[in-house]
Amino acid sequence: MTAADMPPRARVLDADDISRIVGRISHEILERSHGVHDLVLLGIQTRGVPLAHRIGARMSDIEGVPVPVGALDITMYRDDLSLRGARPLHSTDVPVEGIDGRLVVLVDDVLFSGRTIRAALDALSDLGRPRAVQLAVLVDRGHRELPLRADYVGKNIPTSIDQAVRVRMTEIDGVDEVVVEG
Amino acid sequence: MRSHLLSASDLSREDAIAVLDTAAELARVTDRAVKKLPTLRGRTVVNLFFEDSTRTRISFEAAAKRLSADVITFSAKGSSVSKGESLKDTALTLEAMGADAVIVRHGASGAPHRLAHSGWIDGVVINAGDGTHEHPTQALLDAYTLRHHLAGGEGALDGRRVVIVGDVLHSRVARSNVLLLRTLGAHVTVVAPPTLLPVGVETWPCAVSYDLDAALAGADAVMMLRVQAERMNAAYFPSTNEYSRRYGLDVRRADLLADGGIVMHPGPMNRGMEISAEVADGPRSVIVEQVTNGVHVRMAVLYRLLGAADLTEEASA
Numbered sequence: 060m061t062a063a064d065m066p067p068r069a070r071v072l073d074a075d076d077i078s079r080i081v082g083r084i085s086h087e088i089l090e091r092s093h094g095v096h097d098l099v100l101l102g103i104q105t106r107g108v109p110l111a112h113r114i115g116a117r118m119s120d121i122e123g124v125p126v127p128v129g130a131l132d133i134t135m136y137r138d139d140l141s142l143r144g145a146r147p148l149h150s151t152d153v154p155v156e157g158i159d160g161r162l163v164v165l166v167d168d169v170l171f172s173g174r175t176i177r178a179a180l181d182a183l184s185d186l187g188r189p190r191a192v193q194l195a196v197l198v199d200r201g202h203r204e205l206p207l208r209a210d211y212v213g214k215n216i217p218t219s220i221d222q223a224v225r226v227r228m229t230e231i232d233g234v235d236e237v238v239v240e241g
Numbered sequence: 242m243r244s245h246l247l248s249a250s251d252l253s254r255e256d257a258i259a260v261l262d263t264a265a266e267l268a269r270v271t272d273r274a275v276k277k278l279p280t281l282r283g284r285t286v287v288n289l290f291f292e293d294s295t296r297t298r299i300s301f302e303a304a305a306k307r308l309s310a311d312v313i314t315f316s317a318k319g320s321s322v323s324k325g326e327s328l329k330d331t332a333l334t335l336e337a338m339g340a341d342a343v344i345v346r347h348g349a350s351g352a353p354h355r356l357a358h359s360g361w362i363d364g365v366v367i368n369a370g371d372g373t374h375e376h377p378t379q380a381l382l383d384a385y386t387l388r389h390h391l392a393g394g395e396g397a398l399d400g401r402r403v404v405i406v407g408d409v410l411h412s413r414v415a416r417s418n419v420l421l422l423r424t425l426g427a428h429v430t431v432v433a434p435p436t437l438l439p440v441g442v443e444t445w446p447c448a449v450s451y452d453l454d455a456a457l458a459g460a461d462a463v464m465m466l467r468v469q470a471e472r473m474n475a476a477y478f479p480s481t482n483e484y485s486r487r488y489g490l491d492v493r494r495a496d497l498l499a500d501g502g503i504v505m506h507p508g509p510m511n512r513g514m515e516i517s518a519e520v521a522d523g524p525r526s527v528i529v530e531q532v533t534n535g536v537h538v539r540m541a542v543l544y545r546l547l548g549a550a551d552l553t554e555e556a557s558a
Contacts (some may be wrong), residue, residue: 132266135278135308135544145548147259148266185275 067241071216074235077197080213081110084195085117087211092162095122097190099158103167103179104132104149109230110197111166127154131165136178153186163189168226170196170212173205198237200224245357245366246542249377249421257424258397261385263541264534265394270307271537281310281547287340288314289331290369291347296508296532297369297379301344304539313338328352332361340364342547350374365546373411373439378542379507380417382535383464384425386527389534390503391461399426402499404456405447406488407466407515408477410437414507415466419447430456434488436477453488457497464505465490465516481514491517495525503527 072080092098095118102111108130115128132149165179176194183192195211200218214237218224222241229235245251252260270276286305290298298314305312315335328347335343342365345353350372357366370376388394391401403422409415409431422429429447431438442449450456457463468484478484495504504516504525512518521528 135267135280137280140280140548145263145545148263150266151269181279185277186273 069239070236071239072198072214072237074229077213077235077237080197081113081117084211084213085114085121088114088164088193088195089118089121091193091210095119095124095126097161098126099154099156099161099163099189100126100128101131101153101158101163101165101179101183102128103165103175104130104134104151106168106226106228106231107131107166109228110168112230114166114195127156129154131179131182133175133178133182136182138174138178151182151186158183158187158189160188160190162191162193164193164195164210166195168197168228169224170194170199170207170209171202171224173203173207176207177205197226198224244546245353245368246377246546247353247357247366247368248375249380249417249424251377252381252421252424254397254424254426257381257384257421260381260538260541260545261388263545264381264385264537267540267544268534268537271533277307277309279309280544281305281308284310284341284547285339286310286312286342286344286543287335287338287364288312288369289335289343289345290315291317291345291352292370294346294370296535297346297376300532300535301367301369301378301539303536304543305342307536308540308543310341310543313340328355329359329361332356332359336362336364342367342543344369346370348372367542367546370413372413373416374413375417375420376413377417377421378535378539379414380421381542382531382538383414383418383505383507384421385534385538386505386531387422387427387462387503388425389530390501390527397425398422401427401462402430402460403427404430404432404453404460404463405466406432406453406456406463406490408437408468409433409442409466410439410477411469412466414464416445418464419445423447430460432456432488434478434484453494454497457494459497459499460502461499462503462505463490463495463498464507465510467507467509468511468515470511485514489515489517490520492519492523495520495523498525505531508532 100111100115102108111128115126118126130152132151134146134148193210196209197213199212199215225238227234227236302312344367346369352371353366353368405415419429423446430450432450432453506528
């Protein structure tokens, strides 16, 4: 199915799909990083946070050791304050282990223009100096405006620029699903 | 139409809580090694101070700088204002320099309002104290401090009892606090000698008392106002000693507060006059915290107003 003939509201991932993606991404991160020894997962507020916690929990199950998971709010680092105005802030919680010298995997729900990730990289550099930074996303919908790519992608969903991709997570929205609207 | 912060009554309950919530998140940035945020990069914030006020000016300056704004400080002393330039000409100069926000302290009540609604400038106007009228960011930082100690740092101040004591007549802090605390659901009592209460205080949304001991009994917080030296000579009260005895806060009176009740003062204090040194430095005192909280609250105000300002620009474009 191409973007053009998608119905106005299509559910592209359900709870089982999301669960399988979380499992696969967990394995991929572990495989690439050879274990969890210096790994920190940072979920981008808001829906990246429950996603990061799920991936962290899955990795802990697999490896038998806890994986540090935190939250990153990038609101104050956005470049669109003058276009979209002040938004409410969410909390940034860095795990006690810190991020200095560690492999930080940023986790977000949708990768779109790349501007959120650009802001997240700025926010990260104010918090410390990771050994390396990688990016995991549930959905990559294309239309990048910056030279960024994800290291781990749950699902590539081709969209047209005026469609909206809604990710809902049980922890926030009461249901697990990804819907394309428009 | 731009939004400004001229009076504590400009803030709805939702607005006020949102500012306090934003300030609470921004406070956490202070704990990190890098305390600066890039949010207002490229914006110009002008501190326009027609009256001396070191602490409010540096608090706003610190707030704007932590958000990466460029700060221009314009003090009346040694500037063209002391050469007789009018508020209008000063405003036009600032406009020509492209100020995105003007923080104004002026001896005349209503000057910030004039600045905001004159059409002289395009930027956001924030009242940093005008005459005996208002000082809304002081009220916000006081509300933040109260919320932190009395409401677990969340929500509003419903049902909390706050006593404001002293020179209410000349106090912009008192007026702004009464308005904002009422908005947040607190019960406020102002206590002062009759000569230091303004005409019309009975229309304020608060109780009025001349008896400090009775008002303090079981209250959650007391806010002491500064007695300004020039008032002492103007026969508002018979003597410093008598004022101190009837309206000063000493240890005995502070202990009339409820358990966990706090003592506040907007500064600068006259130790031994409206507050004893023992209380000012005592366990109930949160006076130093108020200063710290001031920076976070002013960051929140700048962030929200400068964000919102451009929203309206976008809408009208």
